[in-house]
Amino acid sequence: MTLFRQIYTLLFVLFLLVVASLGYVQFTETQSFLTKQMESDLNNTSHSLGIMLVPDLEAGDIVGAETLINVIFEGGYYQQVKLTWLVDGKQQVWENPMKIEGVPQWFIDLGLFKTIKRESTITSGWIQLARLEITAHPGFGYHELWRTMTNAIIVFSILFLIAIIFARVGLTWILKPLHDIAEHATEIANRKFGPDMTVPKTIELKSVVQAFNSMSDQLKQIFNSLDEEVGExxxxxxxxQVSGLPNRQYMMGRLNSWLSEPKSGALMMAKFDWLEEVHSKYGYQVRDETIKLLSDKMKQHLDGVTTSVIARIAAYEFAFLITSSEHEQTSKYLQTLIRTINQEISKAGCKPNEHFAIGIAERIGQMTVTDILAQADNALQKSLQENKVFHWFETSEKQLFTREQWREHLSHAITDGQFKFKWQPILLNQTESVLQRELYCQLEIDGKMVHAGQFMPYVELLSLGSLLDKCLIKTIHNKKLLDRNFEPVAINLTFQSIGDIEFHQWLDKFLRSSTLRERICFDIPEAAVYSNPEACQAICAIIRDNGAHFGIDHFGRQFGSMAYLQNIRPSYVKLDQSFAYYDEDAHSSELCRALINVAKGLDIEIIATGIEEEAQLKRFIPLKTNAYMGFISPPTAIE
Known part of the structure; x- marks a missing residue:
């Protein structure tokens, strides 16, 4: 029972006790007053009637005596009058039936008034003429007592209703700070640190609110300090440190993550020898300032072309990872890069299109980090040898289909639901039991199995993400994949679905109709949280309100604040695969531990990804992650 109800019940009981006590006092006092009034009236009537009957009794006038008694008896206040003539013993009796109008019989049956009688002897001098006995009628007492009590009950009822209404309003107002404290505590439990509560005037609640505000501020400071630690x-x-760009270590981790995901794109490696000329002419300070300006301009101009990662991997070498593009878009990116470089070369007083070279390697088919690095470096060396500005690595491998062929195949597969599925278990560190299963899809085209890495880039390029996600979710439901295991199934959402309002509405309707929605998990890429935070919060609210779960994929990949975790409150995060490939050194472990502490501080489960060997898993165990996944426990086909 809530504190409000406890206090409300206490006041209710106390008010009832007061009303009952007042009612009892009113009842007994009224009963006593009416009894005394009837006794007094009976004494007066007995005395006066005895005096008035003397002349008629002396004269033996029976008719006169009867007339006199009838006049008094007809008033209805007496139940019985008995007159006994002492001369001859004759007795006359007048009786009034026990009828009381306007009073319920059960009230009369309570016997609240005892029989009141008065007996007197009528004399004339020393002679006794008659004996008079009068019995009072209780009707007057019952009638007045019933009228008084009913009026009192009506008044008490009205006062009671007014009192409980005022008590409810008053208690609500008085206990509002406690209600605010409960809501604030719930928000803190849900990892939401809002503004401080207003300090109430009530002394007892003032200290409690101040303590809560202090606790909330301390937790907020702890989270902010962890967030700042991650940034540092x-x-x-x-x-x-010079350019402000990611370094070689970050680029190697991103390459590993990129090649393990269903993506397209290219890797460019560039060598800027003209920076050495700037160094020799103006010194290292001007060179470093030039590198900083060049880096800012490249980020400014290239971000508008397509998503990419720009890194400084050596003194005069830069790498450009285009994470999702076709050949035409890569060419546009290259031209923008060359134009930007030439602008900065001219500002530095050097000749454009000289003393720099770029090598380009496109991602085609299954590639390893070694493969694409070798191809990009080969193209760079070719450019340097031939004294050209850029060189594309030539490969004999061709794309499986053209863009229009992909559009036809994918549209047909989405319409007919032709995808085949695999799922990969996510295992708990301690028990090795399955936490959830991440779903992967494949597509059979012309008798050949095509994996997601080949067709997902075209799903994004052709804006088929929302249709694909709808198709996969409906197929999971239709094939009853959620009934096969008790573990939740994780589904990766595309960027298009996250920003598509129509998909949000469809997902809300689907989850409401699903009886196993608590077994569905949705993975949202961290990049989407930074690029479209409003859409992410909207779809996360839909998922959470319908009882499903969601988590952040590629956690820790983006350079930015972790404050978004408080806003969207995911159930879990999946560490970016790059952390599995970083060298085993103190700096990498320190960064990974800080990221994990941020999530753990908000009571979020942490899943390590990209685990392929026991040695990688052992590096994460001291960091106290909750679970892991990777090809150490490979995906299995779903029949």
Missing amino acids: LRKKNLVD
Whole structure:
């Protein structure tokens, strides 16, 4: 029972006790007063009637005596009058039936008034003429007592209703700070640190509210300090101090993550020898300032072309990872890069299109980090040897289909639900039991199995993400994949679905109709949280309100604040695969531990990804992650 109800019940009981006590006092006092009034009236009537009957009794006038008694008896206040003539013993009796109008019989049956009688002897001098006995009628007492009590009950009832209404309003107002404290505590439990509560005037509640505000501020400061620690460690370990760009270590981790995901794109490696000329002419300070300006301009101009990662991997070498693009878009990116470089070369007083070279390697088919690095470096060396501005790595491998062929195949597969599925278990560290299963899809085209890494880039390029996600979710439901295991199934949402309002509405309707929605998990890429935070909060609210779950994929990949965790409140985060490939050193472990502490501080489960060997898993165990996944426990086909 809530405190409000306890106090409300106490006041209710106390008021009832007061009303009952007042009613009892009123009842007994009224009963006593009416009894005394009837006794007094009976005494007066007996005395006066005895005096008035003397002449008639002396004369033996029976008719006169009867007339006199009838006049008094007809008033209805007496139940019986008995007159006994002492001369001859004759007795006359007048009786009034026990009828009381307007009073319920059960009230009369309570016997609240005892029989009141008065007996007197009528004399004339020393002669006794008759004996008079009068019995009072209780009707008057019952009638007045009933009228008084009914009026009192009506008044008490009205006062009671007014009192409980005022008590409810008053208690609500008085206990509002406690209600605010409960809501604030719930928000803190849900990892939401809002503004401080207003301090109430009530002394007892004032200290409680101040303590809660202090606790909330301390928790907020702890989270902010952890967030700042992550930022400092990123700058220290993954950012080049001169250019402000990611360094070689970050680029290698991103390459591993990129190649393990269903993506397209290209890797460019560039060598800027003209920076050495700037160094020799103006010194290292001007060179460093030039590198900083060049880096800012490249980020400014290239971000508008397509999503990419720009890194400084050596003194005069830069790498450009285009994470999702086709050949035409890569060419546009290259031209923008060359134009930007030439602008900065001219500002530095050097000749454009000289003393720099770029090598380009596109991602085609299954590739390893070694493969694409070798191809990009080969193209760079070719550009340097031939004294050209850029060189594309030539490969004999061709794309499986053209864009229009992909559109036809994918549209047909989405319409007919032709996808085949695998799922990969996510295992708990301690028990090795399955926490959830992440779902992967494949597509059979012309008798050949095509994996997601080949067709997902075209799903994004052709804006088929929302249709694909709808198709996969409906197929999971239709094939009853959620009934096969008790573990939740994780589904990766595309960027298009996250920003698509129509998909939000469809997902809300689907989850409401699903009886196993608590077994569905949705993975949202961290990049989407930074690029479209409003859409992410909207779809996360839909998922959470319908009883399903969601988590952040590629956690820790982006350079930015972790404050978004408080806003969307995911159930779990999946560490970016790059952490599995970083060298085993103190700096990497320190950064990973800080990220994990941020999530753990908000009571979020942490899943390590990209685990392929026991040695990788052992590096994460001291960091106290909750679970892991990777090809150490490979995906299995779903029949």
